[in-house]
Amino acid sequence: AAAEKGGFDSFMAKEIHDQPQAVADTLLGRVDSNGRLALDELRIDADELKAIDKIVVLACGTSAYAAHVAKYAIEHWCRVPVEVELSHEFRYRDPIVSPSTLVVTISQSGETMDTLMALRYAKEQGARTLAICNTNGSSIPRESDAVLYTHAGPEIAVASTKAFLAQITATYLLGLYLAQLRGNLFRGEIADTLADMAAIPAKIQSILDREDEVKELARAMQDTTSVLFLGRHVGYPVAMEGALKLKELAYIHAEGFAAGELKHGPIALIDEGKSVFVVVPSPRGRYSMHSKVVSNIQEVRARGAKTLVIAEEGDEAVQDFAEWVFRVPETKTLLMPLLTVVPLQIFACELAGAKGLNVDQPRNLAKSVTVE
Ligand code: G6P
Numbered sequence: 550a551a552a553e554k555g556g557f558d559s560f561m562a563k564e565i566h567d568q569p570q571a572v573a574d575t576l577l578g579r580v581d582s583n584g585r586l587a588l589d590e591l592r593i594d595a596d597e598l599k600a601i602d603k604i605v606v607l608a609c610g611t612s613a614y615a616a617h618v619a620k621y622a623i624e625h626w627c628r629v630p631v632e633v634e635l636s637h638e639f640r641y642r643d644p645i646v647s648p649s650t651l652v653v654t655i656s657q658s659g660e661t662m663d664t665l666m667a668l669r670y671a672k673e674q675g676a677r678t679l680a681i682c683n684t685n686g687s688s689i690p691r692e693s694d695a696v697l698y699t700h701a702g703p704e705i706a707v708a709s710t711k712a713f714l715a716q717i718t719a720t721y722l723l724g725l726y727l728a729q730l731r732g733n734l735f736r737g738e739i740a741d742t743l744a745d746m747a748a749i750p751a752k753i754q755s756i757l758d759r760e761d762e763v764k765e766l767a768r769a770m771q772d773t774t775s776v777l778f779l780g781r782h783v784g785y786p787v788a789m790e791g792a793l794k795l796k797e798l799a800y801i802h803a804e805g806f807a808a809g810e811l812k813h814g815p816i817a818l819i820d821e822g823k824s825v826f827v828v829v830p831s832p833r834g835r836y837s838m839h840s841k842v843v844s845n846i847q848e849v850r851a852r853g854a855k856t857l858v859i860a861e862e863g864d865e866a867v868q869d870f871a872e873w874v875f876r877v878p879e880t881k882t883l884l885m886p887l888l889t890v891v892p893l894q895i896f897a898c899e900l901a902g903a904k905g906l907n908v909d910q911p912r913n914l915a916k917s918v919t920v921e
Pocket of ligand 1: 610655656657658659660661664708709914915916917918
């Protein structure tokens with residue numbers, strides 16, 4: 550078993566380190582030499598894809614956070630409304646689905662019963678269906694009109710890591726492909742984004758090379774009983790995923806919030822010594838989010854919080870208000886989740902290990918939930 554873990558203490562640690570490969574393999578063979586996307590593997594007719602007027606993304610758990618990230622990118626690139634919903638909520642509320650709706654399911658295993666049942670419901674309503682899945686020939690892709698496989702390789706640890714990064718990568722390929730097909734983006738813009746995506750694996754590796762910075766923090770925090778995570782825009786689902794990892798693995802109460810929502814409630818939770826992770830957007834972004842999130846850091850710090858900041862290299866503005874800072878390389882705002890989530894995964898994995906918990910098989914959880 551030690552050999553299967555590639556020398557790591559757990560499958561999860563190994564899978565965190567597999568992430569540069571998972572992203573690279575998910576991109577592989579899908580971009581032609583002219584920087585255009587070639588997704589012939591999608592068996593949905595191009596004219597049908599052009600006629601889509603709404604996308605609904607269905608998933609559970611970590612896969613649902615990949616769906617949330619995808620919404621920001623696909624709406625921005627394709628100008629098609631994207632709804633994200635938990636599979637088990639979707640079909641019990643009389644959702645609006647038509648033949649011009651593309652229902653995208655995201656599932657690592659392809660066997661999650663909640664998502665499978667939601668897919669069947671969507672088909673009954675006449676929707677086109679596309680599966681983003683990591684498991685060849687599993688039920689969800691088998692029952693879908695089209696499939697875009699994530700090539701993360703088998704994921705053994707119950708808590709999902711490399712599948713998550715591969716899912717974001719695949720949804721972005723889908724978004725760019727739709728934009729290409731529908732003429733929403735200039736060719737150069739698509740090629741430029743794909744080139745930035747191709748640079749992501751090396752950037753993830755540079756984060757992994759500095760994982761000791763995160764591990765040291767995790768070990769120092771093993772007696773913590775509550776941790777908050779704040780993020781904005783694509784950093785918001787990253788905050789929720791960071792919190793989920795900590796709940797799943799370390800059994801620590803954790804919540805992810807949209808940073809802008811802080812003043813509408815969650816700030817009441819801040820007291821002396823409360824640990825708050827903040828995922829900071831790039832200061833180079835064309836939205837003014839960066840300064841707003843820096844203000845949020847100041848607000849929680851003024852109330853006694855211990856501020857743990859994930860920020861871009863060269864972002865000097867955060868330094869004075871952070872107890873601890875972890876730097877991620879520069880990339881496009883929409884691609885940042887592929888980098889900023891990595892330290893949060895390492896944090897949860899290391900903290901759970903330090904507590905002596907079974908990192909690969911947390912209590913009460915299953916890798917694939919095949920009952921409703
Ligand atoms: C379970 C696992 C999670 C996973 C979720 C969705 O709850 O413990 O890690 O994110 O199922 O699984 P799927 O295979 O559909 O992505």
